[in-house]
Structures are given as structure tokens and as C-alpha cells.
Amino acid sequence: xxxxxxxxxxxASAALMSDDAMEGVVGSFSTEDTRTHAEVLAPxxxxxxxxxxxxxxxxxxxxxxxGPGPFTGLRSGIATARTLAHVWxxxxxxxxSLDAVALEVAESTDAPAEFLVATDARRKEVYWARYTLTAGxxxxxxxxxxVGFAADLPDLPAYGAxxxxxxxxxxxxxxxxxxxxxxxxxxxxALAKLAAGETLLDSTPLYLRESDAQVPGPRKRAL
Amino acid sequence: MNRSQPLVLGIESSCDETGVGIVRGTELLTNTxxxxxxxxxxxxxVIPEIASRAHLDAFVPxxxxxxxxxxxxxxxxxxxxxxxxxxLAGALMVGVCAAKALAVATGxxxxxxxxxxxxxxxxxxxxxxxxxxxxxxxxxxxxxxxALLVSGGHTEILRIRSITDDVELxxxxxxxxxxxxxxxxxxxxxxxxxxGPAIDRLAREGNAKAIRFPRGLTQPKYMGTAxxxxxxxxxxxxxxxxxxxxxxxxxxEAKGEAVPVADIAAAFQEAVVDVITSKAVLACREHGLxxxxxxxxxxxxxxLRQLTEQRCSAAGIRLHVPPLDLCTDNGAMVAAxxxxxxxxxxxxxxxxxxxxxxxxxxxxxxxxxxxxxTAAV
Ligand SMILES: [Zn+2]
Numbered sequence: 329x330x331x332x333x334x335x336x337x338x339x340a341s342a343a344l345m346s347d348d349a350m351e352g353v354v355g356s357f358s359t360e361d362t363r364t365h366a367e368v369l370a371p372x373x374x375x376x377x378x379x380x381x382x383x384x385x386x387x388x389x390x391x392x393x394x395g396p397g398p399f400t401g402l403r404s405g406i407a408t409a410r411t412l413a414h415v416w417x418x419x420x421x422x423x424x425s426l427d428a429v430a431l432e433v434a435e436s437t438d439a440p441a442e443f444l445v446a447t448d449a450r451r452k453e454v455y456w457a458r459y460t461l462t463a464g465x466x467x468x469x470x471x472x473x474x475v476g477f478a479a480d481l482p483d484l485p486a487y488g489a490x491x492x493x494x495x496x497x498x499x500x501x502x503x504x505x506x507x508x509x510x511x512x513x514x515x516x517x518a519l520a521k522l523a524a525g526e527t528l529l530d531s532t533p534l535y536l537r538e539s540d541a542q543v544p545g546p547r548k549r550a551l
Numbered sequence: 552m553n554r555s556q557p558l559v560l561g562i563e564s565s566c567d568e569t570g571v572g573i574v575r576g577t578e579l580l581t582n583t584x585x586x587x588x589x590x591x592x593x594x595x596x597v598i599p600e601i602a603s604r605a606h607l608d609a610f611v612p613x614x615x616x617x618x619x620x621x622x623x624x625x626x627x628x629x630x631x632x633x634x635x636x637x638x639l640a641g642a643l644m645v646g647v648c649a650a651k652a653l654a655v656a657t658g659x660x661x662x663x664x665x666x667x668x669x670x671x672x673x674x675x676x677x678x679x680x681x682x683x684x685x686x687x688x689x690x691x692x693x694x695x696x697x698a699l700l701v702s703g704g705h706t707e708i709l710r711i712r713s714i715t716d717d718v719e720l721x722x723x724x725x726x727x728x729x730x731x732x733x734x735x736x737x738x739x740x741x742x743x744x745x746x747g748p749a750i751d752r753l754a755r756e757g758n759a760k761a762i763r764f765p766r767g768l769t770q771p772k773y774m775g776t777a778x779x780x781x782x783x784x785x786x787x788x789x790x791x792x793x794x795x796x797x798x799x800x801x802x803x804e805a806k807g808e809a810v811p812v813a814d815i816a817a818a819f820q821e822a823v824v825d826v827i828t829s830k831a832v833l834a835c836r837e838h839g840l841x842x843x844x845x846x847x848x849x850x851x852x853x854x855l856r857q858l859t860e861q862r863c864s865a866a867g868i869r870l871h872v873p874p875l876d877l878c879t880d881n882g883a884m885v886a887a888x889x890x891x892x893x894x895x896x897x898x899x900x901x902x903x904x905x906x907x908x909x910x911x912x913x914x915x916x917x918x919x920x921x922x923x924x925t926a927a928v
Binding site for chain 1: 600603606645647653902906
């Protein structure tokens, strides 16, 4: 099974994953910054396909990180994934983006049995979720995703760039203090879940916040 | 690629309309639009984040509907065109990402197109049989052409020497767009959203001469002379007008008198339309423009059309008004301009361009960056 995974909930990343390949990875790329998604994503995917020598027809499914993440960046990945899936006529699955970091934690040597993943939600808040871990199994999401102030999070080891940013109030793991959700881990997570016959999410974005629009009140009358 | 009668698919997402249009050369095959306007009503104006969310959900269904209506497949398409600016940054991003993905998935060339110039591009579509309005000269733009674009997002006067590579901005609003001023004043008057049609309707019952509202940027220091033009000779400003309307309403209320809403609507509309048309005609006369194309959603305004026609004909300028559904934001105009670029042999933009919320009209389509092919990290 060959899948194309895309995540733009923080940085822009994409990966071609296959259960036949070593560690599942056929090819991948990710950006350093969080503000050039529209420029780099499509050329990156085009290169990924060219270097792997595959076309849309060879892909079995597309997986996209549905956030949470800053809205504009998040939409760039979902718009891309939906369009590719539609044109290639392939199934499209969504995965909660923080799962990618959770899997990365689970694959590290001293992963705790219970932990948080946190990413930068801007406006002094983080997107976060709580996971538990049983040996030999995928990390299990037990709470979240939520958006809130770092100081209000449960007192657990915390992983991801959101933890790194607020290491003054969180038990941030220094090895993960700059980690963002990456399509590579998202794709691995998806392959494992699909192989286990689990259903994934659809591609509805997890905005977690309203659009911020204010309904204007009645105009004050001059008296 | 077929460069004589190219089949081009155009995508528009710069404001609150998700548009997909398809043309073959200058023939319009479909103009499919999904609008999020209803979702903005309770806010009294377009909320960018709401528009962006709506674009994301509307794109694929709009694409499907357009292909079905045009009865073509993506395989048959020669090129894809997308609005890459100017417009709302988050809204542009959705259309641009979808267009790029479409280009990756189909292998078709992609053109990143200027929204304002695309408004002029509809003038190049063949007149529709039985369609309302006319573009006059069929698929060739007239000589000495200007374009007056008036909408909720922009207000400009352009000179078009060549629609594919020589467009110049003569004047524009320095603050609110005219349509935006209509929305804000409609809110002050309690007329709801969108403000344009509401004010236009009510203005017919009012006396436009009952009150005189200011015409922005018309003082000599801004206008200068034809020989020594002031900095804002062909520019507009509508924020002062909005404030003047608010003051006027407050004064009636303070005096305990009934607010003459219809008169205010009529006087406001007259102020907007007067200053738009007088400056546009002035710009045309002083630049030797003998044809003007009217575009943008406010082209639907009856008084704007009337006064533009009147003043253009008095100045010996021929006015062209495309059918209304092609004046408002749509994908067909993007496709129409895309087809012109293909026919002119202009190279596509590649996949690495960035949407540009303030794309200048001098950039008709984004040039392919030199590193376009190697931009991926
Ligand atoms: Zn427009």
C-alpha cells in the first residue's frame, strides 16, 4: 500500500509511505518555517513523486493532517489533499496532526506511559492533547485536542514545539522542544491504523477556534 | 498545448466567491460560482476567516459542477489559471493551493493571474446570444481602453494597452472600496447587508439634493492641474464620506427629528457615484482613452451605470458593460485572461509562486521564478 501524507498544521511537510519500504518511507520533505506553505507544498509533492518514479495512479490513498494548527497554513494542506484525492479519485483520510508527534515520542527510547503533545497556537496559547502509551502499541489519544494557555495544562511530560515555547510552565522534553507534526510520522501512523483495519477521520479541519468575527451591536444613538 | 483556441479552467477565491470558469479561447463554457455571502450578512461585511473556510469546502464541488456544465474533462484542459492577487490573503491561499494541486495532479500548466486585470478579461469573451449587456467589439479589446472597476474589495481606474503585458493603474481608492462604503453606510442606516442593492433601491425614493456629502480628494491640493497633476488627481477616498453620513444621522437624532433615511441614501449614493465617474472620466480624457469597460460588483448599481453612461457619452467615450454575472467576481474572468495569456504565448507561472494580496496591476501574471523547478527542498 502506497500513501501520500501531507501535513501543514505547523511546517509544511509531505511523505510517500509504503508498507513495503524500509521504515515505511519512500520519500519525504519538510520546511523549516511555518509561513511558506503555498509556495513549497505543491513543488515539493511534485518532486517527491518524480524522485520516487510514481504517479497519482500508483497511490492507494491520501492522508492529511487536519490540525489543529494556524488556520491559513492548515487549509493549504487540506485544500491540496482534497484536490489531489478528487482528481486522482483516491480515498482521502484525515488524521489529527498532534498524533504525528505522539508517534515520534512513542518511538523514542524513554517514552513515558502518559504524556502531552503541544504545538504553537499563537496568541500565547498552545494546541495540545494527552496520550497514553502501552508497549508495542500505537499511542492512544485520551484527551483533546484542545487550545489553551500552557499554564493550564495537566502536569505531565510535554513534547513538541508548543512545550518548548513554554518550558517555563511545562515539563518540556528538551529533545522535542522544536518538533512539529511531520507528514512522515503522520503517514506511519496512518499506515499502521489502516493495516489494523481502523477507520481514520475525514478531512474536516479541526480549527478549535471560531472565526473571531464579532456580530456588530446596534449603533449607539446620539442623544 | 493548443495555443489558438485553448481550453482554460479559471479559479477565483480572492474574496467571498468561490468561482470556477471554463473558456475555449474566447468562448465561455461555464461560469460556476459558490458564494459565502449569506454567512457574512449578520456581520455586515465580509469576514475573511469565514470566507476562507467556505472556499475550502466549496472548491471541489464547484470544480465538479463546472466541469459537468461545460461537459469537458480535466484531461482535455490545456491550462489552469488562478487568481493570485490582489485580495484577502487567507482566501487567495485556498484557491492557489487548490489550483497548484490541480496542476500537480493533471500535469497541466498553471498561470497565476491578477484579479483586477481579469475583470477586464471578461470583455474579451464572445457576447452570449440573448445575454444581457454587450461587450461591443466581440473578442478583441477596443483601442485606447480604460477600465473602471468598482466593487466591495476595490475601486480602480486602469489603462490597458495590452491585456497580456501592459496594464497601468491610473487611480484607486486610498482607503475603503466603494462597495465597502455602501456596506458601512447601510449599517449606519440600518439597511442590512449587502449595502449596495439596499441603498440603490431606497435612494430612488429619496432626494439626492436634500443633503450634500463631501467628495473625497477633490480639493485643488489633491487634484492639481492636467499639466501638473496633484498626488491624488485620479484617486478616491470614501472613509470621510462614511463619517459624514454618521455625523448627519447623529445630528438628526440629537435634534429629536426623524432620520430622513431615503434622502441620506440618495445623497450618499450621489456623492459616491459623482466622484467615481467624474474622476474616471477625467483620467480617460487626460490619457486619451476613448473606451471604458465597467467591472466589479458595483456595476450592478443603477445610478452608477446611468451617470457613467451619461458622462462618458458627453466626453465622447464609449462605455462597455459586460453581463452582470461576469462583472462580479467569478472564475470565468480568470479563465478568459488565462486564455489570452496562452494565446499570446506567455509562459506559465510554475508551481512556486506565492499568492500576493497586493499584487500590482503591472503584473498581469506571475512570471515563473528562475528557481521554480528546483524550489522544493
Ligand atoms: Zn473583483
